[in-house]
Amino acid sequence: MKQYTSKSPNTALKFAVYIFMLILLTVLQTTLMPRLAIRGVMPDIVLPAVITAAIYCGENTGALFGVCTGFVLEAVGGSGLSILPLIYLAFGYIGGRVGANARTTARFAAWCISMPLFISAKSLFTFFYYVISYGHSVDYPLLFTGIILPEFIYTCIAALPVFAVTRLILSPFINTK
Amino acid sequence: MKNLLKNKFILITTVISLILVATTSFLSMLGYTSYIRNAIGVAVTPIQNAAEYVFDSVGSFFSKHSDYDEIKKENEELKRRIKESEEKIYQAELAVGENEKLKEYLGIKNEHTDFVFTDANITGRGDGNQYTVCTLDRGSVHGIEKGMPVITPDGVVGCIGEVGITWSKVIPIFENKSNVGAFVERSGQFGIVEGTFSLRNDRTCLLTYLPQDPDVQNGDRVLTSGEGSTYPKGLFIGTVREIVSDEYGRQTNAVVTPAVDFSAISHVMIITDYETVYE
Numbered sequence: 009m010k011q012y013t014s015k016s017p018n019t020a021l022k023f024a025v026y027i028f029m030l031i032l033l034t035v036l037q038t039t040l041m042p043r044l045a046i047r048g049v050m051p052d053i054v055l056p057a058v059i060t061a062a063i064y065c066g067e068n069t070g071a072l073f074g075v076c077t078g079f080v081l082e083a084v085g086g087s088g089l090s091i092l093p094l095i096y097l098a099f100g101y102i103g104g105r106v107g108a109n110a111r112t113t114a115r116f117a118a119w120c121i122s123m124p125l126f127i128s129a130k131s132l133f134t135f136f137y138y139v140i141s142y143g144h145s146v147d148y149p150l151l152f153t154g155i156i157l158p159e160f161i162y163t164c165i166a167a168l169p170v171f172a173v174t175r176l177i178l179s180p181f182i183n184t185k
Numbered sequence: 186m187k188n189l190l191k192n193k194f195i196l197i198t199t200v201i202s203l204i205l206v207a208t209t210s211f212l213s214m215l216g217y218t219s220y221i222r223n224a225i226g227v228a229v230t231p232i233q234n235a236a237e238y239v240f241d242s243v244g245s246f247f248s249k250h251s252d253y254d255e256i257k258k259e260n261e262e263l264k265r266r267i268k269e270s271e272e273k274i275y276q277a278e279l280a281v282g283e284n285e286k287l288k289e290y291l292g293i294k295n296e297h298t299d300f301v302f303t304d305a306n307i308t309g310r311g312d313g314n315q316y317t318v319c320t321l322d323r324g325s326v327h328g329i330e331k332g333m334p335v336i337t338p339d340g341v342v343g344c345i346g347e348v349g350i351t352w353s354k355v356i357p358i359f360e361n362k363s364n365v366g367a368f369v370e371r372s373g374q375f376g377i378v379e380g381t382f383s384l385r386n387d388r389t390c391l392l393t394y395l396p397q398d399p400d401v402q403n404g405d406r407v408l409t410s411g412e413g414s415t416y417p418k419g420l421f422i423g424t425v426r427e428i429v430s431d432e433y434g435r436q437t438n439a440v441v442t443p444a445v446d447f448s449a450i451s452h453v454m455i456i457t458d459y460e461t462v463y464e
Contacts, residue, residue: 034229038320039236042310043244048317048386068194075202082209083225084233085311085320090210093202101195142361142382154386 022181026061026069029177030077033057038085049155051162052130054081056170058096059103059126063119064175064182067104074100095133099126119171127163131156213347226324226349233308234322241451289338290454300417301458303327305335307451308352317357317385317447319343323455324351332415334456340421340444341365341409342453353455357447358422359390366412367392367422372400375410378422378441388447389426392439401425401439417459 033054041050054077062070078093103122110118138151175182190196205221212219260267294302309320323329325348335342335355343363346356356362360380367378369392376395384390392407405425411418423443430437 031229031232035232035236038309038311039233040240043240048388067192071195071198075198079202079205079221080225080229083222084229085309085318091206093206094199097199097202138382145361145382147383150383150386 025177025181026073026076029057029061029174030073030080033077034080034084037081046158046162047154049158049162051166052127052159053163053166053170054078054096055099055126055130055163056123056167057174058100059123060119060171060174061178062100062103063107063110063115063122065104065107065178067101067108069181070100070104070107071097072100074098095130099129102126123167123171124164127160127167130163131160134159223349226352230308230320230322230349230352233320234306237306237308237451286338286452293336293338293454297417297459299460300456303329303455303457305353305453305455307453317360318346319355319357319447319450321345321353321355321453321455322351324349324353326350328457329353329455330457334416334420335453336420336456337445337450337453339446340423341416342445342447342450344415345455355453357388358443359385359388359447361385363390364413365416365422366410367407368410369399369401369425370406370408371402372405374399374401375412376439378407384440388443390423390441390443391429392425392441393436395437395439399437399439401428401437403427405439407439407441417456 037052037054041053044050058070058074058077061073065073074096075093078096082090082092103126106118106122107115135151135156138146138155209219209222290304294300303323305321305323307319308322311318319342321329321335329345329348331345331348333345335344341358343355343357343360345353346362347354358365358378358380361382363378363380365378366375368375374395376392376399378390378392380390392401395401403425407422407425409416409418409420409422421444423441423445425439426442427440428437429440
């Protein structure tokens with residue numbers, strides 16, 4: 009007799025874990041991170057989590073997790089006019105491709121190499137947001153030294169602990185092939 | 186690129202996301218809040234509220250114990266007594282602080298009997314470094330509408346920029362989008378307090394559109410003028426910190442330090458209605 013095994017409990021658990029991660033990240037980003045901000049600049053803990061999920065769980069998971077996190081974050085703490093979900097979707101997809109092209113044993117190395125590039129890309133988004141929002145009144149040296157550079161440094165510092173926690177939480181769903 | 190075009194899941198997700206982003210942004214530009222944003226806000230606000238409470242408690246716990254450590258180092262003999270009395274002092278300080286805050290709020294309510302207030306707690310702050318917004322635990326079900334002024338007993342915080350069912354967002358007065366009709370209390374000269382890019386990181390704003398050779402000095406108090414229909418007249422905005430000229434030297438402006446310490450506030454009042462006084 010043929011044995012049938014249902015995948016639904018595992019899938020349901022996976023969804024539950026991702027929703028938990030999504031809410032946890034959103035709440036931490038909007039409540040704890042503003043308390044850790046130095047001169048009004050805070051680290052982005054969502055980006056390292058999205059990239060970790062993408063590299064270890066695949067491009068589809070990364071992109072979906074990225075876009076959902078972007079929407080929730082934008083809805084809870086954003087100003088209403090934001091392309092953050094699309095940015096995180098793109099990061100999730102690219103992160104997934106990076107993970108797919110790296111050997112299973114070299115994923116952490118891939119993460120370490122690609123993370124500063126993703127953070128730089130996010131900083132570029134912050135830069136363009138300011139240029140578009142503030143137009144001619146942008147003080148470029150102040151923007152770079154007061155916002156872009158501190159955001160890059162704080163996010164780099166926060167990335168490794170976020171990676172460890174995300175990797176731990178998502179460990180049952182990580183692709184080993 | 187080939188991989189991207191072959192991946193139907195990514196293509197569908199991207200198209201849906203584009204539609205949602207476009208719809209949300211379009212509704213936001215028209216001054217509406219989409220159902221999706223509203224639903225997410227309703228679901229996450231209570232969790233944010235709980236997290237704020239936890240982080241507040243943890244923060245006060247650590248600050249209390251760091252103070253205690255300093256005292257212990259200074260005087261080992263009083264260690265046990267300090268520990269006992271510190272707990273009592275902490276509890277008393279909490280009670281006194283709460284009492285003072287309530288007195289202040291009662292004071293401002295008595296001072297402005299024509300104002301209708303709704304109390305609100307701050308449940309979250311902006312998610313990124315691009316904009317500063319505070320999320321409040323009051324929304325359209327509590328009668329909150331876009332543009333309502335938000336104050337504390339110290340002065341003006343800002344105005345409501347977006348309203349959900351159970352939450353709303355405040356745009357602080359130092360943000361770039363903010364413009365407040367104002368006047369200098371001592372000289373009576375009118376101007377506009379606005380947020381600028383270069384001052385927002387310092388949480389200060391600029392008093393502009395002053396007359397030629399304005400009578401403004403450092404330390405002058407700046408109040409709302411009531412012009413522009415958002416803020417009632419006479420609310421304290423802040424004090425003049427510095428007199429500056431614009432880049433062409435044609436206009437004299439004043440840098441204003443807001444009376445409210447934005448990083449310290451946790452409780453605010455929303456003015457839901459007030460009588461306009463015509464003079």
